[in-house]
Amino acid sequence: MNASTQTHPLPLQPLHLPEAPGMWPLPWGYWAILATIIITALLLIWLTRHYKHKTRAKKAAIKLIETHSGSSPSSAIEIVRQAALSYFPREDIAKLSGEQWLAFLDSQLDDPRFKAKALQWQHVLYRKAVSSKETDHALVNDCVHWVQHALPPKRKFRNWKQS
Template sequence: MMLPQAPGPNVPSLATLKDLPLPPPPTSYWPQAPGWWVLLALIVLALLVYAIRRAWRWWADRYRRAALLELDAIERDLAEPARRGAALEALPALVKRTVFTWAPRQRIAPMTGDAWLGFLDRTLPGNPFTAGPGQRLETIAYGGDALGNAEQDALLALLRRWIRDHVPA
């Protein structure tokens, strides 16, 4: 019969077990230094300023969106021979109404002919109204509707570009 032996250095025993050390508490990823809070505040402020400027620009350009929608409707009417005359007469009126949204009516309303086309040229780079397809606006405004398809397409492209890109003079 074997007698129980006393635990030696090589014999495992519950008496030789030690407690495992606990892991350190988890580190927070939340910024602790005040510089990070300042940086966060600056980023939030920059995003807020950007959002406000974008909203203001969107609001200020609503007349451009409305004018482009009306130009699309005029372009559809130009494709129908029965509505062509009325659609051509609407083009100069559309341009004048678009200008009235940002220019003083007293200064713009009496302008006709070369003065009107020169004013439009000052709102867009180049001379597309006095020396390009835009000079047809004056003819159309006074009842001339003899526009060929190429002239019509060039005028519509110019007006679309003008509505999108003009800079108030």
């Protein structure tokens, strides 16, 4: 017998292969990964916006003090007061003056700078006598340091006690 005349012993139909599996619907693992990525992205966006909103007054105060490079200590301390009013309760901050104000400023720093220089602050703020440039520069630098390190508040205002 030759190959062309040979017949199959069983009459079989040709094989029907199923379609290749499609991409949809995704397995649950892919949905979980996708949900995790979306939630993480939304959380990062929210945290970024919250941080920018929280530090807006701090950045504005630093910019104001630094743009007025020849600014006087009285204008620098006024900018510090405005920045403090942005972060702390207005009814508590607005009434502070003199020693109480300096004590509050020191209470928000790890290294107090204001109460030790209270006499210099009194001379600069309330006297017409001209102070030295070094003193003015040091006091303005203390104001910049306070804004950079005390804002936004890391310590609760209610824990501050007047000494």
